[in-house]
Amino acid sequence: NLIQKDxxxxxVELPSIYPKPEGYTGTDDLRWRYIExxxxxxxxxxxxxxxxxxxxxxxxxxxxxxxxxxxxxPYVKYEQADRLADIAExxxxxxxxxxxxxxxxxxxxxxxxxGRSAVLSFENVGDCLATCDRTKEVRGIVGLAAKVQDYQAxxxxxxxxxxxxxxxxxxxxxxxxxxxxxxDSDYYGETMNLCNSCGKPAAGFLRLQN
Numbered sequence: 001n002l003i004q005k006d007x008x009x010x011x012v013e014l015p016s017i018y019p020k021p022e023g024y025t026g027t028d029d030l031r032w033r034y035i036e037x038x039x040x041x042x043x044x045x046x047x048x049x050x051x052x053x054x055x056x057x058x059x060x061x062x063x064x065x066x067x068x069x070x071x072x073x074p075y076v077k078y079e080q081a082d083r084l085a086d087i088a089e090x091x092x093x094x095x096x097x098x099x100x101x102x103x104x105x106x107x108x109x110x111x112x113x114x115g116r117s118a119v120l121s122f123e124n125v126g127d128c129l130a131t132c133d134r135t136k137e138v139r140g141i142v143g144l145a146a147k148v149q150d151y152q153a154x155x156x157x158x159x160x161x162x163x164x165x166x167x168x169x170x171x172x173x174x175x176x177x178x179x180x181x182x183x184d185s186d187y188y189g190e191t192m193n194l195c196n197s198c199g200k201p202a203a204g205f206l207r208l209q210n
Contacts, residue, residue, distance in 0.1 A: 115174030140192025143175030
């Protein structure tokens with residue numbers, strides 16, 4: 001839009017996607033060809049920090065029915081539409097608050113020189129970062145191994161909320177990057193739990209050290 005260059009962009013995060021169940025004996029037609037989209041979903045969460053006036057509606061909690069494997073288009077579009085409407089109400093109509101419409105977004109991060117720890121800072125946390133199970137332990141953030149091209153996930157040794165908008169993570173081996181909502185079947189409340197004080201789930205992200 002060359003006239004209104006700050007036109008807002010609203011993004012819908014891809015849902016959880018599940019592989020075909022073990023022992024499935026049905027017809028393996030095109031509907032069930034598995035597509036790995038976890039990495040794309042994580043990259044989508046980087047956009048609000050790269051593109052001014054862009055916003056993302058997290059979808060990590062909207063689809064947990066594993067019977068419908070490869071469900072790129074689950075039957076929850078109305079829930080995402082409702083969330084987008086909440087964000088638009090804040091951005092366009094200036095009504096309400098963003099922390100009630102959208103979850104935490106990774107603002108910045110710093111990995112230690114030895115690659116064994118990292119500090120992450122978030123925006124849109126409301127009163128503070130939180131977890132859906134009301135613990136200080138964060139689930140769902142992984143490290144990316146030194147061989148970045150392989151995107152090998154490294155499970156943290158610890159991942160704790162240490163401040164209003166901050167998480168500190170430690171690893172047993174060096175990492176070169178960080179990711180959240182990175183695995184296709186990641187699901188909020190099951191494999192990941194980060195949210196803001198209003199209970200809005202955090203968006204995914206994937207960041208790599210230069």
